[in-house]
Amino acid sequence: xxxxxxxxxxTTISDDRGDEPCYDGYPASELINKGYEIPHVIxxxxxxxxxxxxxxxxxxxIMMLSADHGPCVSxxxxxxxxxxxxxxxxxxxxAGLIMIGPRFGGAVTDAGRxxxxxxxxxxxxxxxxxxxxxxxxxxxxxxxRVKSLRNPDxxxxxxxxxxxxxxxxxxxxxxxxxxxxxxxxxxxxxxxxVDGTMAAVLxxxxxxxxxxxxxFILSRTIGLIGHWVDQKRQDSRLIRLFDYLVNYAxxxxxxxxxxx
Ligand code: ACO
Ligand code: LMR
Numbered sequence: 001x002x003x004x005x006x007x008x009x010x011t012t013i014s015d016d017r018g019d020e021p022c023y024d025g026y027p028a029s030e031l032i033n034k035g036y037e038i039p040h041v042i043x044x045x046x047x048x049x050x051x052x053x054x055x056x057x058x059x060x061x062i063m064m065l066s067a068d069h070g071p072c073v074s075x076x077x078x079x080x081x082x083x084x085x086x087x088x089x090x091x092x093x094x095a096g097l098i099m100i101g102p103r104f105g106g107a108v109t110d111a112g113r114x115x116x117x118x119x120x121x122x123x124x125x126x127x128x129x130x131x132x133x134x135x136x137x138x139x140x141x142x143x144x145r146v147k148s149l150r151n152p153d154x155x156x157x158x159x160x161x162x163x164x165x166x167x168x169x170x171x172x173x174x175x176x177x178x179x180x181x182x183x184x185x186x187x188x189x190x191x192x193x194v195d196g197t198m199a200a201v202l203x204x205x206x207x208x209x210x211x212x213x214x215x216f217i218l219s220r221t222i223g224l225i226g227h228w229v230d231q232k233r234q235d236s237r238l239i240r241l242f243d244y245l246v247n248y249a250x251x252x253x254x255x256x257x258x259x260x
Pocket of ligand 2: 066068069073104105145146194
């Protein structure tokens with residue numbers, strides 16, 4: 001007799017039951033042998049779509065530009081701290097990934113969401129900024145701790161320059177650049193940042209809003225692994241913060257009163 005079991009999960013992206021995985025139906029080896037690359041696999045697994053050569057080139061560039069930004073940023077610093085405490089790769093990299101959030105690296109999804117909202121609703125920049133101030137808070141994708149009009153972010157210039165050199169419509173990117181004109185004039189570090197730039201470009205390519213943070217997470221994982229291996233290679237010692245880096249603002253030592 002046949003027993004019918006209700007499936008526990010439902011997948012729509014991949015199938016490993018044959019002799020190799022199929023991504024959205026396409027066998028991995030066939031993708032390789034027909035010249036497809038990692039960005040195409042991302043397109044299949046994140047958006048169930050065989051992206052064009054041009055889209056793949058843009059995604060490759062986004063990944064190359066955001067793979068790492070030195071040891072001082074929240075993610076790399078957390079991974080390095082963990083590596084020096086003797087933590088293994090997957091946990092140390094996870095510690096770095098946990099830092100990716102609304103202020104650092106994880107503003108891509110929300111930047112895409114709000115730039116798209118503005119474009120869909122035909123808002124002008126003033127209306128958008130007023131709306132964001134009232135309802136959302138800091139504009140995701142705008143602002144940088146160290147980059148500014150005087151110290152521009154070459155990664156952003158590179159990506160914008162490349163995308164604008166192609167013959168494609170980029171309404172979100174155009175809007176984001178208009179936002180930057182106004183915000184950076186108010187305060188010179190309120191530039192369009194890496195998160196905001198990749199968000200606008202990826203929305204213009206049609207990637208789903210919910211996938212957008214994935215582009216930063218994936219790319220930066222390359223750097224985080226590098227930082228972990230780098231510390232291992234150097235056999236780095238445990239890190240302990242120096243007292244002089246801390247403002248001890250707790251009450252002065254005092255006598256504990258008798259227990260009542
Ligand atoms: N929108 C509106 N105002 C902003 C924004 C923003 N995105 N960012 C900063 N400000 C304002 C603040 O309200 C504050 O104003 P005030 O001086 O009148 O109080 C002032 O600028 C300074 O703000 P801080 O948070 O101290 O600035 P900081 O340099 O520390 O912030 C940060 C950098 C965290 C990136 C900030 O700009 C921000 O939250 N941006 C939005 C999130 C984002 O896009 N993060 C990704 C950064 S890129 C990356 O991580 C790869
Ligand atoms: C990054 O790519 O990590 C950043 O732009 C954040 C930073 O502070 O440099």
